Amino acid sequence: MKLALGPLLYYWPHQSVLDFYADMAEAPVDSVYLGETVCSRRHELRLEDWLEVGKVLADAGKEVVMSTQGLIESESDLKVLRRIVRQRAGGDAGFRVEANDMGAVRLLAEAGVKDWVAGPTLNVFNPSTLQLMIDAGATRWAVAPEMAGAALAEVRAALPAPLETEVFAYGRLPLAHSARCFTARHFNLQKDTCEFRCLSIMDGIALRTREGAPFLTLNGVQTQSARVHNLLGDLPAVRGQAEVLRISPQGAHTRQIVELFRATLDGSRSPADALAASREWMVEEPCNGFWHGRAGVEQYVAA
Amino acid sequence: MTVPSPIELVCPAGSLPALKTAIDHGADCVYLGFKDATNARNFTGLNFDPAQMREGIAYAHARKRKVLLALNTYPQTGNWASWTQAVDRAADFGLDAIILADPGLMAYAAKTHPQLRLHLSVQGSATSYEAINWYHERFGVQRAVLPRVLSMAQVESVIANTPVEIEIFGFGGLCVMVEGRCALSAYATGESPNCNGACSPGKHVRWEDTPRGMETRLNGILIDRFADGERAGYPTLCKGRFEVNDETYYALEEPTSLNTLELLPELARIGIRAIKIEGRQRSPAYVAQVTKVWRAALDKLKAGGAEGFSVLPGWMAELNKVSEGQSHTLGAYYRPWK
Numbered sequence: 001m002k003l004a005l006g007p008l009l010y011y012w013p014h015q016s017v018l019d020f021y022a023d024m025a026e027a028p029v030d031s032v033y034l035g036e037t038v039c040s041r042r043h044e045l046r047l048e049d050w051l052e053v054g055k056v057l058a059d060a061g062k063e064v065v066m067s068t069q070g071l072i073e074s075e076s077d078l079k080v081l082r083r084i085v086r087q088r089a090g091g092d093a094g095f096r097v098e099a100n101d102m103g104a105v106r107l108l109a110e111a112g113v114k115d116w117v118a119g120p121t122l123n124v125f126n127p128s129t130l131q132l133m134i135d136a137g138a139t140r141w142a143v144a145p146e147m148a149g150a151a152l153a154e155v156r157a158a159l160p161a162p163l164e165t166e167v168f169a170y171g172r173l174p175l176a177h178s179a180r181c182f183t184a185r186h187f188n189l190q191k192d193t194c195e196f197r198c199l200s201i202m203d204g205i206a207l208r209t210r211e212g213a214p215f216l217t218l219n220g221v222q223t224q225s226a227r228v229h230n231l232l233g234d235l236p237a238v239r240g241q242a243e244v245l246r247i248s249p250q251g252a253h254t255r256q257i258v259e260l261f262r263a264t265l266d267g268s269r270s271p272a273d274a275l276a277a278s279r280e281w282m283v284e285e286p287c288n289g290f291w292h293g294r295a296g297v298e299q300y301v302a303a
Numbered sequence: 304m305t306v307p308s309p310i311e312l313v314c315p316a317g318s319l320p321a322l323k324t325a326i327d328h329g330a331d332c333v334y335l336g337f338k339d340a341t342n343a344r345n346f347t348g349l350n351f352d353p354a355q356m357r358e359g360i361a362y363a364h365a366r367k368r369k370v371l372l373a374l375n376t377y378p379q380t381g382n383w384a385s386w387t388q389a390v391d392r393a394a395d396f397g398l399d400a401i402i403l404a405d406p407g408l409m410a411y412a413a414k415t416h417p418q419l420r421l422h423l424s425v426q427g428s429a430t431s432y433e434a435i436n437w438y439h440e441r442f443g444v445q446r447a448v449l450p451r452v453l454s455m456a457q458v459e460s461v462i463a464n465t466p467v468e469i470e471i472f473g474f475g476g477l478c479v480m481v482e483g484r485c486a487l488s489a490y491a492t493g494e495s496p497n498c499n500g501a502c503s504p505g506k507h508v509r510w511e512d513t514p515r516g517m518e519t520r521l522n523g524i525l526i527d528r529f530a531d532g533e534r535a536g537y538p539t540l541c542k543g544r545f546e547v548n549d550e551t552y553y554a555l556e557e558p559t560s561l562n563t564l565e566l567l568p569e570l571a572r573i574g575i576r577a578i579k580i581e582g583r584q585r586s587p588a589y590v591a592q593v594t595k596v597w598r599a600a601l602d603k604l605k606a607g608g609a610e611g612f613s614v615l616p617g618w619m620a621e622l623n624k625v626s627e628g629q630s631h632t633l634g635a636y637y638r639p640w641k
Contacts, residue, residue, distance in 0.1 A: 070484070071430060071452065071481055071484070072430055072431040072433070072434070073430055073431075073452065073453060073454075073457055074457060074460075075460060077431070078431060078433060081433075101428070101429075101430070101431070101434055102406075102427075102428075102429055102433075102434035102437045102438065103429075103431045103432075103433030103434035103437065104433075105434075105437060106433050106434065106436060106437035106440075107433060109437075121428075121484060123377055123404070123405070123427075123428070123483060123484075123497060125377040125378065125379050125405070125497070125498065126377070126378050126379055126380050126383055126405070126407050127380055127383075127407070128383070128405075128406075128407025128408070128410060128411065129377075129405055129406045129407035129408075130407075131407070132406050132407060132410060132441070144486075145486070146486045146489045146490075146495060146497070146498070151379050151380065151381075154379070154380035154381055155379075155380050157380075158380055173486070173490065175485070175486045175487050175489075175490050176480040176481070176484060176485040176486065176487050176541075177480060177481045177484045177485075178452070178479050178480045178481060178555075179451075179452035179453070179481070179635045179641050180479055180555075180556075180635075180640065180641045181641060182554065182555060184641075185554070186547050186548070186550075186554065190638070190639050190641065191638075191641040192638060192641070205547060205548065206547070207545045207546070207547050207554055208545060208546040208547070209524060209525040209526075209545060209546070210525055210527070210528050210544065210545065210546060210551060211525050212546065213524070213525070215524060215545065216487075216545075218547065218554070223480070223487065223555070225490055289490075289493065290489070290490075293493070294493050295489070295490065295491060295492050295493035295522055296486065296489055296490035296491075296493075297490055297491060297522075297524075
């Protein structure tokens with residue numbers, strides 16, 4: 001079982017990002033997804049900088065994957081997308097690509113790239129659609145977090161040949177994208193003149209109900225769950241349906257989380273023990289409802 | 304210079320009476336769904352059984368209008384056959400087009416019913432011409448409905464770079480999130496627009512009169528609280544009031560409707576082929592009101608051109624009467640909205 005570090009969903013200062021990935025180069029992860037997937041206004045690291053980070057990680061033995069932006073709006077978004085595809089289309093020199101919209105799928109297929117990752121925002125929910133992605137060159141499927149384990153098992157069972165599958169196993173759930181920036185809105189700013197207020201908000205901004213209960217997290221144009229989706233306690237079942245587990249970076253202690261997953265997969269910790277231990281490193285209460293086919297916010301423990 | 308094609312008015316039909324009302328008030332097309340999870344308005348009491356659908360199609364076709372079928376949710380492995388059967392029925396019934404989101408289902412439709420016209424649903428989340436052209440090349444999709452996220456200039460760029468007809472939302476309930484990319488309802492209730500055809504479904508809603516005011520909850524989660532005299536709205540979860548850094552406000556979106564009526568000349572100029580009115584869950588009275596105003600506006604534009612076009616105050620008043628929260632917005636077409 002491989003561990004993958006998902007793309008950084010927040011906007012951290014340049015040096016924080018470099019420090020984070022220097023740390024990850026030493027951490028027991030197999031794959032690292034890089035690149036800006038949330039907001040095209042974020043530019044602490046530009047594509048060249050991400051590719052540089054990728055080289056460092058590749059030198060440390062990690063598989064590097066460049067993730068494309070989830071919501072493509074402008075011609076300049078398309079330009080970045082084309083450059084990400086092009087760096088791979090040249091052959092073995094570049095990094096593998098994760099396609100996060102059908103525009104990326106079209107460009108990858110057109111360029112003849114044959115080893116890309118079908119990203120979690122492609123809305124692949126059935127074997128027919130997944131087969132189309134495979135035919136277009138996908139060799140790994142990063143499953144949408146909202147998909148239940150049982151539904152995933154059905155898709156996998158229906159495939160004519162096995163496909164490497166990646167499950168979102170840890171982190172605040174990326175639930176929605178918008179054209180509107182909710183962080184700018186919170187500060188009474190417009191998106192075009194947002195003053196880059198996301199910068200340095202390491203884990204997004206908490207949104208609570210009027211009873212004070214944590215509900216969602218504002219992360220620019222992205223809305224996340226408040227709770228942390230955490231499948232440590234469910235690893236025995238998850239193992240049967242995935243070859244890769246995705247851990248989403250958080251503001252601090254990502255290293256400890258990665259190590260907990262590694263130890264649990266290696267059998268040196270029990271899932272229940274690991275889940276209990278992870279609470280110390282989590283920014284909010286855990287949830288796992290999606291995996292169990294329930295409301296994502298639930299923390300479900302089988303009776 | 305080529306004369307731009309007239310813009311089709313595509314109106315919602317949640318029921319047979321709504322369908323007839325839309326046709327009678329000047330809709331060029333109506334869109335509807337079956338009574339099941341195959342469409343994104345899977346609500347109790349809504350949509351069409353086969354007999355109603357046949358009657359609706361006959362009514363529309365007799366008046367030379369079109370009927371489009373929304374099959375725009377994502378089938379899963381276990382229920383795949385329900386969606387392909389729905390596609391088969393659509394071909395059999397003689398619908399003018401089906402509106403799909405799932406690529407696997409498009410492949411099925413294109414292969415099994417090559418004569419059946421395919422539209423890409425807003426739930427397909429295609430926001431660039433690269434994405435839209437993929438659906439065109441792979442499945443022969445002839446029209447795409449754009450998510451409500453692009454600015455006017457971005458829509459214009461899409462149109463300039465694709466052979467696919469572009470349809471946009473002109474009026475009605477406003478999704479603040481990219482359609483097809485929103486799991487907020489799934490997170491709160493376990494039911495999503497993508498997989499269940501429902502957002503913030505009614506069976507999870509609770510209205511509670513408390514000493515603090517009227518509280519609306521979704522699966523137990525407090526979405527809003529209303530003081531005496533405040534009109535308590537349905538708890539669509541992105542339109543509630545929440546606390547962020549000790550401030551309580553509509554953190555994601557106000558309860559408001561999209562209304563692009565004033566942009567009509569500009570939409571015609573950039574080559575929009577169809578305007579969709581949201582609201583299959585709304586009453587025939589809503590459909591009548593909105594269809595009437597938009598028909599009048601499109602006719603005025605056609606007769607007088609952009610120079611002769613102005614929004615009549617009466618139109619806006621009529622539309623505001625049926626708007627959510629009695630207010631409206633230009634949404635993403637107006638940059639400050641973002």
